[in-house]
Amino acid sequence: MVTAREVAQLCGVSVATVSRVFNRPATVSAPTRERVERVARELDFSPNESARALSRRQSAMIGLVWDTDHRRPGWRHPFLQDLLLGLKSALSSHGYHLLLLATSDDARDRTPGVSLADPIAYVGMTRRHHLAGLVLIDSGSDAEAFGAFAQSGLPCVALDVAVSGAKATYVTSDNAAGAAEAVRHLAALGHERIATLTGPRGNAPAAARTEGYLRGLAAAGLPVRDDYVVAGDFYRESGFVGMRRLLARKDPPTAVFAASDEMAIGALLAARAAGLRVPADLAVVGFDDIEVAALVDPSLTTVAQDKPGFGTAAAGALLGMIEHAAAPEPVLLPTHLIVRDSCGGAKR
Amino acid sequence: MVTAREVAQLCGVSVATVSRVFNRPATVSAPTRERVERVARELDFSPNESARALSRRQSAMIGLVWDTDHRRPGWRHPFLQDLLLGLKSALSSHGYHLLLLATSDDARDRTPGVSLADPIAYVGMTRRHHLAGLVLIDSGSDAEAFGAFAQSGLPCVALDVAVSGAKATYVTSDNAAGAAEAVRHLAALGHERIATLTGPRGNAPAAARTEGYLRGLAAAGLPVRDDYVVAGDFYRESGFVGMRRLLARKDPPTAVFAASDEMAIGALLAARAAGLRVPADLAVVGFDDIEVAALVDPSLTTVAQDKPGFGTAAAGALLGMIEHAAAPEPVLLPTHLIVRDSCGGAKR
DNA sequence: GGCCTCCATGAGAGCGCTCCCACCCCTGAT
DNA sequence: ATCAGGGGTGGGAGCGCTCTCATGGAGGCC
Numbered sequence: 063m064v065t066a067r068e069v070a071q072l073c074g075v076s077v078a079t080v081s082r083v084f085n086r087p088a089t090v091s092a093p094t095r096e097r098v099e100r101v102a103r104e105l106d107f108s109p110n111e112s113a114r115a116l117s118r119r120q121s122a123m124i125g126l127v128w129d130t131d132h133r134r135p136g137w138r139h140p141f142l143q144d145l146l147l148g149l150k151s152a153l154s155s156h157g158y159h160l161l162l163l164a165t166s167d168d169a170r171d172r173t174p175g176v177s178l179a180d181p182i183a184y185v186g187m188t189r190r191h192h193l194a195g196l197v198l199i200d201s202g203s204d205a206e207a208f209g210a211f212a213q214s215g216l217p218c219v220a221l222d223v224a225v226s227g228a229k230a231t232y233v234t235s236d237n238a239a240g241a242a243e244a245v246r247h248l249a250a251l252g253h254e255r256i257a258t259l260t261g262p263r264g265n266a267p268a269a270a271r272t273e274g275y276l277r278g279l280a281a282a283g284l285p286v287r288d289d290y291v292v293a294g295d296f297y298r299e300s301g302f303v304g305m306r307r308l309l310a311r312k313d314p315p316t317a318v319f320a321a322s323d324e325m326a327i328g329a330l331l332a333a334r335a336a337g338l339r340v341p342a343d344l345a346v347v348g349f350d351d352i353e354v355a356a357l358v359d360p361s362l363t364t365v366a367q368d369k370p371g372f373g374t375a376a377a378g379a380l381l382g383m384i385e386h387a388a389a390p391e392p393v394l395l396p397t398h399l400i401v402r403d404s405c406g407g408a409k410r
Numbered sequence: 411m412v413t414a415r416e417v418a419q420l421c422g423v424s425v426a427t428v429s430r431v432f433n434r435p436a437t438v439s440a441p442t443r444e445r446v447e448r449v450a451r452e453l454d455f456s457p458n459e460s461a462r463a464l465s466r467r468q469s470a471m472i473g474l475v476w477d478t479d480h481r482r483p484g485w486r487h488p489f490l491q492d493l494l495l496g497l498k499s500a501l502s503s504h505g506y507h508l509l510l511l512a513t514s515d516d517a518r519d520r521t522p523g524v525s526l527a528d529p530i531a532y533v534g535m536t537r538r539h540h541l542a543g544l545v546l547i548d549s550g551s552d553a554e555a556f557g558a559f560a561q562s563g564l565p566c567v568a569l570d571v572a573v574s575g576a577k578a579t580y581v582t583s584d585n586a587a588g589a590a591e592a593v594r595h596l597a598a599l600g601h602e603r604i605a606t607l608t609g610p611r612g613n614a615p616a617a618a619r620t621e622g623y624l625r626g627l628a629a630a631g632l633p634v635r636d637d638y639v640v641a642g643d644f645y646r647e648s649g650f651v652g653m654r655r656l657l658a659r660k661d662p663p664t665a666v667f668a669a670s671d672e673m674a675i676g677a678l679l680a681a682r683a684a685g686l687r688v689p690a691d692l693a694v695v696g697f698d699d700i701e702v703a704a705l706v707d708p709s710l711t712t713v714a715q716d717k718p719g720f721g722t723a724a725a726g727a728l729l730g731m732i733e734h735a736a737a738p739e740p741v742l743l744p745t746h747l748i749v750r751d752s753c754g755g756a757k758r
Numbered sequence: 759g760g761c762c763t764c765c766a767t768g769a770g771a772g773c774g775c776t777c778c779c780a781c782c783c784c785t786g787a788t
Numbered sequence: 789a790t791c792a793g794g795g796g797t798g799g800g801a802g803c804g805c806t807c808t809c810a811t812g813g814a815g816g817c818c
Binding site for chain 3: 411413414415425426428429430433457458460461462463464465466
Binding site: 063065066067077078080081082085109110112113114115116117118 | 803804805806807
């Protein structure tokens with residue numbers, strides 16, 4: 063490994079000057095700068111990251127907290143891959159790397175039965191690695207830990223869970239607007255009995271989608287019926303069960319808005335099991351636009367989220383807080399309705 | 411941040427002793443060790459990772475190289491999430507974290523038109539961050555770069571691409587065995603005209619699956635027909651096109667083994683477009699067991715890979731090389747056939 | 759021409775840890 | 789009693805960088 067000292071000696075300057083060339087090039091005279099840059103290139107020198115992190119007490123790494131839901135072992139993020147892609151490319155264009163942190167579920171494997179997510183542990187990791195900031199992916203069970211971390215004042219951006227702090231903000235889809243649009247679309251197709259399958263209690267996107275459902279009904283001049291709001295948990299099973307329950311009513315809905323595609327698929331299966339045709343007898347709209355949505359039969363009309371947008375928005379907000387100061391407003395990503403076959407009335 | 415010096419002062423020992431307690435506890439007398447451990451716990455002290463990495467020239471981080479295929483922008487890993495989960499938990503149980511490295515596609519965004527994956531860049535990153543090792547995920551376009559890195563002598567494990575070096579090995583499924591099992595299953599169902607849709611040239615798993623196809627035919631006593639081996643590229647489109655071509659023959663196959671689930675789905679669509687029923691007129695088997703495989707209609711019989719196994723096997727091999735010395739033999743993960751509806755003759 | 763300012767650079771003290779080497783003291787052998 | 793041996797500990801020199809402070813020289817101004 064070639065060090066700054068070697069470059070300095072070969073250039074006949076001090077290490078301080080080499081350091082300046084890499085950190086505040088404007089303060090170095092043009093001829094010196096060019097000489098150092100040339101030699102550095104020839105020797106393939108770049109500053110050692112560990113030393114740099116130690117010295118400036120800040121590394122070029124962003125921590126990523128991605129845990130699985132302790133209460134639902136089968137939990138998968140609906141679009142982790144796109145999210146990572148977006149994050150990675152946005153961060154790397156500013157010279158940052160992503161450090162995937164070991165999380166409480168990993169620790170639990172070692173010492174079973176112990177502790178949920180520990181915000182202190184996140185703070186400690188951040189400090190020990192001199193992380194520039196953290197991206198927190200909601201897993202459904204560590205929202206409180208995230209909130210506590212945000213209070214520490216270390217820069218962080220949470221995804222799909224609201225946090226606040228001096229250097230904390232969050233990114234989420236405009237869930238309410240997306241849901242409202244879905245419901246308005248169903249109403250425009252002539253449906254008057256529109257039910258919804260909600261996400262789990264305490265989950266912010268789920269609550270917003272329910273709110274959007276209500277807003278959509280209001281916009282279409284339709285009454286709200288409490289018995290058309292059925293609680294689910296985002297998983298397919300709950301969509302199936304919830305739909306079966308709805309269909310058992312004396313006046314079952316003719317359309318349903320599910321707060322996740324998984325639940326929408328569950329609803330599809332329940333409709334099939336009840337001998338109903340989709341969309342002729344029941345229109346279904348989901349949320350997320352997961353990969354399978356286009357492949358199920360009938361293909362699923364759904365509210366698409368801006369998947370890579372999560373990554374780039376998170377990266378942008380985080381880098382802003384790292385380099386400047388104030389925490390920006392939470393980011394609300396626009397959604398858009400993708401009309402496929404499951405809602406009927408599609409043009410194609 | 412509390413440092414080792416503070417702990418040392420509070421204990422009335424030297425920093426060297428504190429360091430020993432954390433690195434080679436056996437060399438410290440029991441009373442001293444316990445005293446230091448207690449105080450460290452009370453102050454919530456753990457060694458700063460940047461300083462530690464700088465000093466021992468080795469960090470507690472494993473680099474992860476995950477690039478998208480430059481030739482196919484839409485490329486997604488079929489099971490990245492499970493793989494990461496497996497990797498993360500195995501590594502974190504040994505105290506390591508995963509550093510998601512910026513890769514050539516990210517760099518390309520910044521300086522368009524420049525350079526493919528640069529093995530030198532990987533070596534440089536590894537050195538600069540004092541990474542303990544690298545996990546290399548095949549993206550279809552940087553196999554050569556991986557090979558070059560492996561030669562550098564730095565510890566690394568590649569996934570689904572063969573590499574060799576003093577501290578390099580790789581993990582892959584037993585693709586040939588899996589493919590052979592699929593073909594034997596089709597033969598056992600009575601099929602005599604079994605075609606295959608292969609993966610891209612130069613891709614090791616693809617080649618192994620083709621080899622397994624041939625082995626399966628031989629085991630069943632069926633002849634090999636060159637015109638039943640159609641080249642694809644793992645993507646759905648190529649499965650559709652390839653299948654259409656096969657069905658246009660005077661004696662079309664009655665069964666097809668696709669080297670990926672995506673291509674199998676393409677084949678399903680081609681069969682439907684040709685007015686054929688699956689599995690009655692055409693039996694289809696895929697490979698991977700991606701999430702959608704169970705959801706398409708008819709549900710897809712497929713060769714499942716051990717998804718989290720990739721992660722744990724890679725972690726195991728890498729940690730071995732980091733702590734001991736010799737590179738272990740490549741790991742061949744077993745596959746298993748999941749019989750669903752698309753091949754016909756299922757018991758259920 | 760003298761004084762002040764400002765720009766470019768060098769010297770060197772950390773950052774927090776690890777690890778080599780030296781030291782001390784307690785045993786046990788001679 | 790002397791000395792070799794060894795376990796336990798402290799001192800301190802790095803690891804490679806950044807950043808503050810000091811220095812020196814070039815220029816601007818009256």
